[in-house]
Amino acid sequence: MSEGTIRTLIMVDKQADRVVPPSGFTAQLTLFVSGAMAFLAVFALALSLASGRLADRWASELARAATLRINAPGDQVAAQTKTALTILRQTPGVAEVRALSREEQAALLAPWFGADLPLDALPVPQLIEIRGAEPGYDAQGLRLRLAAEVPGAVLDDHTRWREPLVDAANSLRRLALVSILLIGGATAAMITLAANAALAANAQVVEVLRLVGARDRYIAGAFVRRFTLRALIGAAVGVVLGMAGVMLLPEATDEGGFLTGLGFQGLGWLLPLVIPVLGAGVAFAATWAAARRTLKELS
């Protein structure tokens, strides 16, 4: 495709667009298909973004790996915490340990008991955050050693149940991306069919245009512009409807977990706006290929 060809294809030429008669069903087919596909693409995109976010969040929680709780009578807590920290620091595979401060613990409890909780008056266990290294530490061995030296210690290891969730979120994201590719492919196929039908229905028009000296790129351009514009309009409508649908989904909340986090967030709302542009691009390429092939056959 030379630069001149592309210019002929893109340049808005009202007169050139009139030489192809407006054709009912291929126009409606293109509008409908690109609209429906864009609508689906919005949801696939939302799903892929949400599962991506989820995978990231779970994975980072995984990296945090574990918490150690020290349940001990008030006067022993400090001593046991100190021993536990020493043991943890000596354990191979533990990258970082940190005892949570009083304020941090209060913040964790605030959602349940309110902000003005008198933490000092309650037998609240001390929490120690453990971040594992690569490869991780031997949780079983650590448990045994803690049981011997820090009687009040309970190791709470998230890995076992988080890992499959991260895997699931990642496969969900992959599925969503594959769906977007399939939606693109199906759109290309349908628009190719519609363009072929339009070209075949207008074989007479093509012949007359050739008799008066029209070049292939001129004839193709008239079809390509028309289909590209229709795909753009159809996809824009589909995206607007799709985004409205996503907006109507419930707000993301922690309690709802995955299902309520399905929307777009922040700048993510701009991402679906790329869909009509991509749809138009797909229509452009599909119609151009179809026109070039058909015009060769019609000669």
Add this chain to the structure above:
Amino acid sequence: MIELENVGYSYGGGELLGDISVDLSPGSFHFLTGPSGSGKTTLLKLCYGALQATAGQVMGFGQDLRKLDRDQMALFRRRIGVVHQDCRFLDHLPLAENIALPLTVSGHGLAGQQDNLNELMAWVGLTKRAGALPPELSGGERQRAALARAVIMSPDVVLADEPTGNVDWEMSQRLLQLLIELNRMGKTILIATHDLSLIRAAKSQVQARVLRISNRRLQLAGADL
């Protein structure tokens, strides 16, 4: 301009034209006549590349038409104006746009050509029909429009297939005058027609050669016309 050398054309039904040699030299005026079905339209199609000769070769502006690719063929057709026997319009476009079609597709557009178009439409008496769609026109109106479209690019060669087949005598004289005028401007003209009175009328005004197809061969018709 257009030159046929030992051209033959055969299709499934056998040979239609054979051993045809003719040179449409610049500024020449030719008539092509012959019985219905003798191959006049076919010969014109060979001249503008709508059909490929099955023998011999057709040269247009010095190029072998067989060797032109589709883009080159398009450029070749912009230099010749053709009045097709069946007119060939785009039925969804108003007449004025159909007549301007060669300008549109060649990228010239109508800018600066509107006067030219109006004048031409007046010449063929179609000013009032400018907005009509081709299917709404009478046979004669279609033929006049076809002639207008053929000459709007001011081509070097005009090939006209029965341009006066459906019009009355007066209009046929006007169309002939238009073609004679173009010839005086140096254009090469070839008219296929049954109408001997048209040929006679032309011969009194221009030097025209009359070619006749008979028995698949092309002959120069004598003074019997």
